Amino acid sequence: MSRNKKLLRRLPKNIVLMVISLFCVFPLFWVVVAATNKSVDVLRGTLIPGTNLAENWKTLVSTYNIWPALTNSVKYSVVTTFVSLVVSSIAGYGFEVYHDRGKDSVFKVLMLTMMVPFTATMIPLYQMYAGMHLLDTTVGFILPEVSAVFLIMLFRQNSRAFPKEIIEAARIDGESELGIFFKMYVPTMKPTYAAGMTITFMNAWNNFMWAKLIMSNDATQTFPMLISNMTAGHYTDYGELMLAVLISTLPTVIVFFALQKSFVQGMTGAVKG
Amino acid sequence: MKKRMTTLILSGILSLAMLAGCGNAQDGGSTSGQGSAGSSPQEAAGSADSQETAGTGASEGSETLTVWCWDPAYNINALKIAESIYQKDHPDFRLEIIETNGEEINTKMATATTSGVFDVLPDILLFDDSGFQSSVTSYPEVFADLTDYGFNYEEFSPGKVGFSTVDGRHYGIPFDSGTAIACYRKDILEQAGYTIADFTDITWNEWMEKAKVVLEKTGCPLLNGLSSYNQMTIMMQSAGGSFFDKDGNPNLVDNEILREVVEVYTEMVKEGVYTEETGWDTYIGGMNTGRIAGAMNGCWIMASLQAAEEQSGLWEITNLPKLDGIASATNYASQGGSSWAVTSQCSNPQLAVDFFKATFGGSMELYEQILETGAISTWIPAADSPKYEEPVAFFNNQPVFSLITTYSASVPECYVGVYFRNARSDVANAITNIIYSGGDIDSELQAAQDTLIFEMENK
Amino acid sequence: MNKLSVKKRQSLIGWVFLAPAAFLLVVLKFVPLVQAFFMSLRTGRGSSMEWTGFSNYARMFRDPNFIQTIKTTLLYMVVTVPVMIILGIILAVLLNDSKLRLKGIYRTCIFLPAAVSLVASAVIFRSLFATDGFVNVVLLKLGILETGYNFLGHPGSARVILMVMRIWRWVGYQMIFFLAGLQNIDDSLYEAATIDGAGRLQSFWKITLPLLKPMILFTTIMCLNSALQVYDESVNLTGGGPGYSTMALAHYIYNTSFVNVPNFGYSCAMSMMILIFVAVMTFVQMKVGDRRE
CATH class of the missing domain: 3.40.190.10 (Periplasmic binding protein-like II)
Known part of the structure; x- marks a missing residue:
């Protein structure tokens, strides 16, 4: 088969993927366009990037206290991601490497928590929080997300690929169990951590319901909360709103971009029956 | 080996606790005793009364009130102007305004009531008129009965006052017109x-x-x-x-x-x-x-x-x-005005009412200033302001404010x-x-x- | 140290490793769940609640809004889950081609919607489908429509758009899982199949699908779970309207606790229904998945 023929054979495939990609990206393109236009033009549905970006930025910064919200969101998401990766990966490792019948049944029971609708546990959880003075705190934000069954599962499955011989050899060398985990397991599992990081960060960043419930002032509110306030006025400036939306989307996009190669790799073996 | 592990876990818990410490920025010291779950409006009123005697003479305690409301261009703007007006005579007075949209206020009020945790509530809340009575009836523990604090309700249109009145008791301070x-x-x-x-x-x-x-x-x-x-x-x-x-x-x-x-x-x-x-x-x-x-x-x-x-x-x-x-x-109706509520958590309801009386219930200056955002008074004397007669260019030079005031009466x-x-x-x-x-x-x-x-x- | 004690010790260390995570899950999920169950046995307005046994559960079956919202939720589930899975698999297979040049770009583009916040997606879709929005403008220019159609104002089309938005947001996310699954499949399997004279379609049915099965099972459970808990789309895109026509069950539950006159016991009971639904479905999935093994 000649080169050209090969290219030609991929053409339909490329067209399909291109159309779908465009469909997926178009709304985002629209956000960018809207962020650079005046509110009225946004509502008219313009598709041409405008020149109002600086103006939108000025009004956004002068009307809203965006920096605390932004730093809070970054802080909550980063801490959540970090702590939850530590807690969940140790647990996933523990479930797999030291597995026995008891641990397997515990794991099955914990799996059930994935099915618990948040609306059901919201009020009891809130009561517990108030009792422990966790409202308006970073710990309050991260706690419900720290131990995620999905992550534990991810690490449990991926641990199967981690050679037992390495563990045995290290034990003979007198390495502690925790030492094995941190010095050998963590470095080899980088892709899994990347995958876990992407997913946890995205969830934490966009977490809205819980933040809305427990955060009650300007000093602790998150960026999605700020965006939600922007639509509550008698008049919403869409240029300004879309700029805020764009800003709120950037961190997740950056994280995904930075980690995407390892992300796919890390998911590999996440679920192998 | 075991020792090292325990140390590690302990230090983990410790660092969590430290995070809790630095993030523990609860809102202002304005909160006092918790309202007890299941109390009736009358009981809430009773407790408000006792707080009044304790807190009269606003000199004692803080003169900062926390407010939850939404819309920087409209409600928050009005509140800030009112704050500066009141500060002329009360230099220590301060409002801490926390932007919270109506839906969030509702959610938090419901959560507070259902869980019996009231100290998260601010001193003052803004409510949409159509949901006011429903909220007072559903969450009696949240509201302070303002009937006996001497607010000049007679200077407001009765229809407006009616929105925040339940069983003849007043729970709200009328704000903007929804005519x-x-x-x-x-x-x-x-x-x-x-x-x-x-x-x-x-x-x-x-x-x-x-x-x-x-x-x-x-x-x-x-x-x-x-x-x-x-x-x-x-x-x-x-x-x-x-x-x-x-x-x-x-x-x-x-x-x-x-x-x-x-x-x-x-x-x-x-x-x-x-x-x-x-x-x-x-x-x-x-x-x-x-x-x-x-x-x-x-x-x-x-x-x-x-x-x-x-x-x-x-x-x-x-x-x-x-x-x-x-x-x-x-040919007349009303839709979507709002009113202020003082919560049962307010340690000094008298201060709150005094503030409202001097501003939303008595300041021509306030109503003249907020007119440009489109906020029209329900305080009847404000309509006498010459500002209300001025033509508005956007509306083809109609004197819209005085027109609306005449509609309000009907x-x-x-x-x-x-x-x-x-x-x-x-x-x-x-x-x-x-x-x-x-x-x-x-x-x-x-x-x-x-x-x-x-x-x-x-x- | 004898061998038994070493084993015992290691098992103990295992328990210590998983203890923090398990502890947190128990405290933050199971305990509140049990509390919610007890709340579901009480009824009343706001804070004044009294014990009434299972009356909240009986109430559901007489509640027209509950029945309508659960029907809508099931519709969302039945339509979106298969579409997401099938489309996810197709996209992953298309992208799992080492010679495809723009692979990385396509993958990123298709995944990007998952990064967009819900407020944004709702605003975007609302304006795209507004009476004078982009979609109507295009349809008018093409002569398909004569006047702008109010897509979100009609129950049928509003439901469709809600589902489109859901698929748009999540298909890339599913695709990533399948891509990962595909990378586990050894290329030599396909080579062997080609030598045996199998076509592409044949090797897809005979090799790809069976080997992807665990991943399909897993994503399906995740999708079903999230489909039954649809909340954000219903709140942000249509507000549940017109009428109750697009309202999902979780949205109705939220309204019952926080928007309308609150009845928290009842909304806990409805949440328990979601839980039961999800549990049953997961169970069936697992069983079906196992049997074909």
Whole structure:
């Protein structure tokens, strides 16, 4: 088969993927366009990037206290991601490497928590929080997300690929169990951590319901909360709103971009029956 | 080895605790004892009274009040002006305003009540008038009874005060007017051969005929709205109608006002002269982009209209159409004003009331300053301000503020009811079924009433 | 140290490793769940609640709004889950081609919607489908429509758009899982199949699908779970309207606790229904998945 023929054979495939990609990206393109236009033009549905970006930025910064919200969101998401990766990966490792019948049944029971609708546990959880003075705190934000069954599962499955011989050899060398985990397991599992990081960060960043419930002032509110306030006025400036939306989307996009190669790799073996 | 592990886990817990410490920025020291769950409004009033005696002479304790409200350009702006006015005589007074939207306030109030944790609440909350009574009845522990603090309620229009009054007790401080107005695009009406006079003091039947002509000649629907919610409420109110009878029982089936409203509304949608929107953005967008030729809502809608600067001079306002064949029908209604509430958590309700009395209940200066954002007073003396007589360029130099003030006087009083929101959703659902699934009005209203009764029995 | 004690010790260390995570899950999920169950046995307005046994559960079956919202939720589930899975697999197979040049760009583009916040997606879709929005403008220009159609104002089309938005947001996310699954499949399997004369379609049915099965099972459970808990789309895109026509069950539950006159016991009972639904479905999935093994 000649080169050209090969290219030609991929053409339909490329067209399909291109159309779908465009469909997926178009709304985002629209956000960018809207962020650079005046509110009225946004509502008219313009598709041409405008020149109002600086103006939108000025009004956004002068009307809203965006920096605390932004730093809070970054802080909550980063801490959540970090702590939850530590807690969940140790647990996933523990479930797999030291597995026995008891641990397997515990794991099955914990799996059930994935099915618990948040609306059901919201009020009891809130009561517990108030009792422990966790409202308006970073710990309050991260706690419900720290131990995620999905992550534990991810690490449990991926641990199967981690050679037992390495563990045995290290034990003979007198390495502690925790030492094995941190010095050998963590470095080899980088892709899994990347995958876990992407997913946890995205969830934490966009977490809205819980933040809305427990955060009650300007000093602790998150960026999605700020965006939600922007639509509550008698008049919403869409240029300004879309700029805020764009800003709120950037961190997740950056994280995904930075980690995407390892992300796919890390998911590999996440679920192998 | 074991030791090292324990140390590690311990240090982990410790670092968590430290995080808790640094993030522990609870809102201002304004909170006091927790309201006990299950107390009645009377009990709440009692506790408020005792707090009053403890806290009189605002010199003791903090003079900072925390407020939850929304909209920086409107409510928050008004509050900040009021703060600076009050500070002239009370230099130590300070407001801590936390932007919280109405839905969030509702959620947090419900969470606080259900979990019995009240100390998260601020001193002052802003409420939409249509949900005020319902909130007081559902969450009696949240509200302080303000009846005996000497606020000058008699200087406000009775209809407005009624929104925040439950069983003859006052739980709110009236803020802005929700007097409903009809706004039309002068230029679009002209294309169809009409002027604003053709839409003044008319009935809905007349309106419908003219709206069809406008649609035919210009392609513009005359109105749009967020589903049927606001439109239906305005029309009901204009005839003094309610979803409930005097005893608070659902009254949807044998309600001639509601039936007329549903008939007019469904016709509006079917004829295409009213577009149902699903979001605030497309609702306002419809007017700002010139897709829709008019607007009918509380007078605060003027603020939204004026965002389209290039439409300046093209808008005019007038009163509402009135329902045909209804004895109590008028051309006036009210929609979506709001009132302040003082919570049971406020350690110094007297200070809060004094602040309101000196500002929202007594400052001409405040009302003159917030007029430009479109916030119109419900404090009757404010209407005497010369500012209210001034023509407004955006509205083709009509003296809109004094017009609205005259409309306010004619707004009929209505019974809102605790289950207002449930009733509104159920009727909206009935309307949807009538319009889109060909349901007939009798059976749909009957179904809505059954649903409402079901919701109210609560067992 | 004898061998038994070493084993015992290691097992103990295992328990210590998983203890923090398990502890947190128990405290933050199971305990509140049990509390919620007890709340579901009480009824009343706001804070004044009394014990009424299982009356909240009986109430559901007489509640027209509950029945309508659960029907809508099931519709969303039945339509979106298969579409997401099938489309996800197709996209992953298309992208799992080492010679495809723009692979990385396509993958990123398709995944990006998952990064967009819900407020934004709702605003975007609302304006795209507004009466004078982009979609109507295009349809008018193509002569398909004569006047702008109010997509979100009609129950049928509003439901469709809600589902489109859901698929748009999540299909890339599913695709990533399948891509990962595909990378586990050894290329030599396909080579062997080609030598045996199997076509592409045949090797897809005979090799790809069977080997992806665990991943399909897993994503399906995740999708079903999230479909039954649809909340954000219903709140942000349509507000549940017109009427109750697009309202999902979780949205109705939220309204019952926070928007309408609150009845928290009842909304807990409805949440328990979601839980039961999800549990049953997961169970069936697992069983079906096992049997074909």
